[in-house]
Amino acid sequence: MPIRRLPPYLVNRIAAGEVVERPASAIKELIENAIDAGASRVEIQADGGGLSRILVADDGSGMAAGELPLAVERHATSKLDPGGDGLYDLLRIATLGFRGEALPSIGAVARLALASRARGEAEAHALLVEGGCLGAVSPCAFAEAHGARIEVRDLFYATPARLKFMKSARSEAMAIAEEVKRQAMAQETVAFHLDLDGRRVLRLEREAAGANGRLARLAAILGRDFSGNALALDQERDGVRLTGHAALPTYNRGNSAHQYLFVNGRPVRDRLLQGALRAAYADVLARDRHPVAALYLDLDPVLVDVNVHPAKAEVRFRDPALARGLIVGALRHALAGAGHRASTTVSAQALGGFRPGGS
Ligand SMILES: Nc1ncnc2c1ncn2[C@@H]1O[C@H](COP(=O)(O)OP(=O)(O)O)[C@@H](O)[C@H]1O
Ligand SMILES: [Mg+2]
Incomplete structure (x- = not known):
């Protein structure tokens, strides 16, 4: 031919x-x-x-x-x-x-x-x-x-x-x-x-820009319980900013379907996220359980390549170790600070009824 x-x-x-x-x-x-x-x-x-x-x-x-x-x-x-x-x-x-x-x-x-x-x-x-x-x-x-x-x-x-x-x-x-x-x-x-x-x-409906508005939006989608059981994250390292919310270890799921990553406002599927969450929660969560989380990375567009996939569902980080380290570090820090809160939730749930956040 x-x-x-x-x-x-x-x-x-x-x-x-x-x-x-x-x-x-x-x-x-x-x-x-x-x-x-x-x-x-x-x-x-x-x-x-x-x-x-x-x-x-x-x-x-x-x-x-x-x-x-x-x-x-x-x-x-x-x-x-x-x-x-x-x-x-x-x-x-x-x-x-x-x-x-x-x-x-x-x-x-x-x-x-x-x-x-x-x-x-x-x-x-x-x-x-x-x-x-x-x-x-x-x-x-x-x-x-x-x-x-x-x-x-x-x-x-x-x-x-x-x-x-x-x-x-x-x-x-x-x-x-x-x-x-x-x-x-x-x-x-x-x-x-x-x-x-x-x-x-x-x-x-429209929410205000910023952490509170975002948490309200997440709660509207993931369930009201999420806001009462979520840790707020906000850390920056070498020009990469991580914000978002991750659940207390007690608020977990049987699969990783409720783990979301957004890079410069773009929902992406990246194995980096699952691995980072697993590493961060390793000490506080059974291996077959998965935390609920919505994490947002914002960085200079030159540090991430979005032209990887026709449907733009994947991205490539210039420095994946930096992104992963930032996520794991911020989560560990937040979890350490919330150790007391996590156990309160467990015992409160064990006693029945009461949930933090009034929901
Ligand atoms: N909802 C919209 N409102 C305004 N402009 C639009 C809208 N949808 C598409 N366009 C215009 O059509 C162009 C082509 O859209 P698309 O095929 O999705 O390519 P791309 O978004 O990559 O530019 C866009 O660049 C934009 O200028
Ligand atoms: Mg388009």
Whole structure:
């Protein structure tokens, strides 16, 4: 066979295989776009596990009519800016997105409808993309002063092979709820509402920025008990800051599903976290038990590479030992200071009823 240049719709479909693995990954990308647009409220709806319909609406900066076709064009992004020297710097990524791949990928495998009003514009505009075919930009109704409404119908209709790999609508819906929770834990100042099949399953109002607001957001997601049983962390070493909350040893789980790590506002899955928590709790927790924790690392973007994975679910630290040492050290310190509190909780629970924090 001769070597051929693949047509753009096919290139996008191939990319979609990595970027949009399942409905929850499409929702993740759309939420990231809303956050990057400065939204203070994100409304998410998903029907049939997100396979029949997804809607993500935000009150962010929105897009002007001329930007809509670019938004769905591959490798077009408003998030990378050549500096004064005309050079792009992939080492300093301050936004959640930067690859310019999500919308074209979704548009290549689904029916994608964008509607948006840019801040300060009178008119709102819409654009449809179906299986990679672009429609025309046309004026549309838009209730909000500014923002975007992104609707995805029939996800993977254009890639039947992928569609076959989807789990039940119920498990896709669970993955969506889990994804929305992760994003919401990273952005306590943004309100999140999630409806699954027309039923509101999550209503998270805006919290104040800072440790108290974040703990309130964590409690709303992880359960009220968490705030009464959590240790606050705040330590900095060599330009890396660790904040967040980790549970007292007595507040543990049978698996590590409730351990969350956020790096510069991005939820990431990293084995570093599990290992660091295990090391820190080794003396106070049985090996088969796992503490609940939500840890936030903030560091200069040049010290962490986010361009590792198409779905940006992994990061690479310039100095992993520093990140791990900081987490283990801060946790040990907090646990040592709370030794008394932990045992109080145990005996109080043993006596029945009373929980610290009044919940
Ligand atoms: N909700 C939104 N509000 C405003 N602009 C958006 C929104 N979603 C997408 N965009 C615009 O479309 C572009 C392409 O989005 P996307 O394909 O997700 O790539 P990336 O986020 O990596 O730039 C973004 O750079 C942004 O300018
Ligand atoms: Mg994006």
